Amino acid sequence: MPAITLTINNDLISARQGQTLLEVAREHGIEIPTLCHLDGLEAMGGCRLCLVELQGAPRPVPSCVTKAAEGMVVTTHSDKLVEYRKMLVELLLAERTHTCSICVQNNNCELQTLAAKLGIDHVRFDYLHQQLPMDASRERFALDHNRCVLCLRCVRVCDAVEGAHTWDVRGRGSTSRIVADLDRPWGTSTSCTDCGKCVQLCPTGALFKKGATVGEMKKERSFLNRILERRRLAAQGGTP
């Protein structure tokens, strides 16, 4: 692959053609926060936490879906970007009801960790306290919309890795909801295979295994790269 050269935070950095800015930054030890992104799943640019500034661009761009190009001049941590990231996470905390203290995911949660990392010790916006339903109709798993950040990892992994495409999204903006089988109770879904991949990749306590009480839910994600690696080998004609 041809090499290209770009500037990130005043350093000249070489990258391979086709790499995203997020990949290049991480390869060089520059930590850009993400929430919807997960290695192995198709990048979506949904959460906007990975926004970076490009010289000459009128507005920040999401680094997870922006390809590195020759001569680009990128800034990853300007005061404005740091403030935007904080604001985005505060808005997520205010929009739904993420009461950490009574969540199955307490102390194992990506949103909780991210907030602490970004220095959020309070939220400046009004909490909406929308009373959203919980779907506990599936035998092994449950979905609590109050904890969902709409990262769509569940939708993507169910489609691309499990091949079931049980999950989708209904509505727009802050009224968006994750739905199973075109909006039926999850328990009546005929496409869901109960594989649990969506549950393990969910960054918060929105998707969880039934029977977990506060702080008990831990997620196991190693399956994703294992499956994708075997697929890659099989596609090359090797032994999976």
Place this chain on the structure above:
Amino acid sequence: MSRLRLATAWLGGCSGCHMSFLDLGEQLIEISDAIELVYGPLVDAKEFPEGMDVTLIEGAVANFENLELLQQIRKRSKLLISFGDCAITGNVTSLRNFFSVDDLLTAVYHAGPGSAPRSDEADQVLPELLPRVLPLHQVVEVDAYIPGCPPDPERILAVLSSLLKGEAVTLSEVQRSFG
């Protein structure tokens, strides 16, 4: 050197943050030379005193009594610190914001089991609920935050130690998570 005049207050919360404060254990004795605890659930004082250096406030603002006390504390304290998740986010106390006050009281005291304690007499004694439970910083200016449900004693000690040294309150990344 004069001692740091410290108060604590308990608004809409479970007192778990105060329990965590007590969990400082022997360290409380070590800092007692530098701190004078003058008001709070752990002290027998009826009126909130004037001229506080620091006040730690546990709990969210849930009723008019909380609201009045908080405003009085703000006027009488140099530094006001939101102490624990209820004070900072509303936490469990604010889960009643899913309902209107009328629906809530009806569900709990009229439709629920047992007899309803609501009467003219009760209305004169019990403080009236605010329409919504609020975090402290939506009512008054807050100078620092100690997240946690409850904040563990190490967090409380970190904050008290920096106050005693006259430094700004800063908690490390692992010490400032909610929950």
